[in-house]
Amino acid sequence: MGDYDIAIIGAGLGGVYAMHRFTSQGWSVVGLEGASDVGGVWYHNRYPGARVDLDSLDYCYSFSEDVWRSWQWRERYAAQPELLGYLNSVADRLDVRRHFHFETWLNAATWDPARRRYDLTTADGRRLSCRFLVLTTGQLSAARKPGFPGLDRFRGRWVMTSHWPQDEVETAGKRIAVIGTGSSGVQTISTLASEAEHLYVFQRTANYAVPAQNRPLDGMVQKELGDRLPVEREQLLTDTAGGVRIPEPQHPMSHYPTAERDAMLVSQWETGGQGMNSVFLDQGRDPQVNDIVADFVRDRIRGTVRDPAMAEALCPTYPIGTRRLCLEIGYYDAFNQDNVSLVDLRDDPIVEITETGLRTRDHHHEVDLIVFALGFDAFTGAIDGANIRNGQGITPTDRWRSGPRTRLGMMTAGFPNLFLPTGPGSPSVLGNLFLQNEYSIDWIADCIAHLDEKRYASIEASEAGEAEWTAHVAQLAQGLLRLGIDNYMVHVSDDGSRTFIPYIGGVRRHVASMREAAAGNYAGFDLR
Ligand code: N01
Secondary structure (H helix, E strand, C coil), X not given: CEEEEEEEECCCHHHHHHHHHHHHCCCCXXXXXXXXXXXXXXXXXXXXXXXXXXCCCCCCCCCCHHHHHCCCCCECCCEHHHHHHHHHHHHHHHCCHHHEECCCCEEEEEEECCCCEEEEEECCCCEEEEEEEEECCCCCCCECCCCCCCHHHCCCEEEEHHHCCCCCCCCCCCEEEEECCCHHHHHHHHHHCCCCCEEEEXXXXXXXXXECCCCECCHHHHHHHHHCHHHHHHHHHHHCCCXXXXXXXXXXXXXXXXXXXXXXXXXXXXHCCHHHHHCCCCCXXXXXXXXXXXHHHHHHHHHHCCCHHHHHHHCCCCCCCCCCCEEECCXXXXXXXXXXXXXXXXXXXXXXXXXXXXXXXXXEEECCEEEECCCECCCHHHHHHHCEECCCCCCXXXXXXXXXXXXXXXXXXXXXXXXXXXXXXXXXXXXXXXXXXXHHHHHHXXXXXXXXXXXXXXXXXXXXXXXXXXXXXXXXHCCCHHHHCCCCCEEECCCCCEEECCCCCHHHHHHHHHHHHHHCCCCCEEEC
């Protein structure tokens, strides 16, 4: 397939932008994508009800006024078809599709220290090489696959939300099981409830879901934002935690009289969205403060779900915001329908899948369709899937037994010219991934230009630079309630020690650190 300056793995929202940015710079660039087209997460997650949980006006590209004006967002939270349509439209506008090889899965990438290049092999045996390898594979892309005994003998159909089939999946009038109640489960349950003859929801852990308060968008708001796009964008980069326009907490809860505190919670409920995570400055660290916010949401669940036992089973017991908050449109209402049952796996675990359904310890549920919404092998799954090896034959995650180690969430020591934009140690899943991909890829482009100008062949995180950033990431996460709760953002080592994987310092501090490193001749990196 040839020798390139840069290989980009993945044609999702990061890959599309990376291809545009790098080819604009005049480098030879190739993209490999396993799917048959662009879209990444929005290509694969086409399950009924799939929708973004950040505001559409934040969750889109902001690097170009032309691209901004080319698309009119219809809803506060865009649904998957609109997001996929957007990514296709941008890919056409930027003319990047022709540089990607679709249905092409990277099987292995090995660094050759003598040639200072990666040699890549695809699953169908093609070979290519590149100086720089950029993984825009996303943090939530490698699916957690169902491993339930008996699945192979099930005579109905089974699907995964994370890789929803392209062909029609018949749901109307079917008996359907959904296993998993994270963001994907919550969204698809809410939609399937109105289509299924009967819907069985298999829940292992109840999660918090707050109203999305979705609504049609006023085109004028988007136009006005577009009129001041560069200023708005710089403000998101330098003055926000998540790269989104969500008001940030100003004071600890104790600052407010009780009536004002309660009014703030009601107001946030009515506003909708992820803001329920950050009403008070100390709700992520103080269990008592957190409990007041959590109780507010639990009371709303009890006020919505009419069957008290079911309501109780749907009430989460962990601190709110310590796992990703789900946004709901009719989720709890669905449990008031006669055709929706909740199977609480804490009381009655799944034993096996049979020819006709699912057997829990106490019951057999006959179904036609099983929907697995089991989530992802987050952060490391896609890196491992790429099978990248350095000159010593080890993979990046071989060095991460006691938690991921990176410099700025961008590179890991021992792997020259391998970039992991939005990787572990960056804000990543805590914020706006469009914006983070843009600034990370801009940083990589500037970095490669700098290497070329100064005639360096390679860059990698230095051991000291990596250790410093990894310690900083861990230090900021100390005392977070979320560090103590099992979820995909926490790495648990064999010795039981826990590492919070993303950077809690926020976009503003991350951007400042990235800019500082670049201005200081890539401090914390070895240039050779
Ligand atoms: O995955 P999850 P997700 N038996 O890991 C259950 C983004 N996203 O795909 O909690 C039974 O949150 C598991 O149970 P438990 C968003 O960042 C965004 O839903 O481990 N159950 C859990 O309920 C989100 O946070 C949108 O006890 C099993 C569920 O499967 C992230 O993706 C939409 C099980 C997995 O939940 C991941 O969300 C969708 C088993 N063996 C996703 N194994 C937007 O809105 C797992 N589970 C943009």
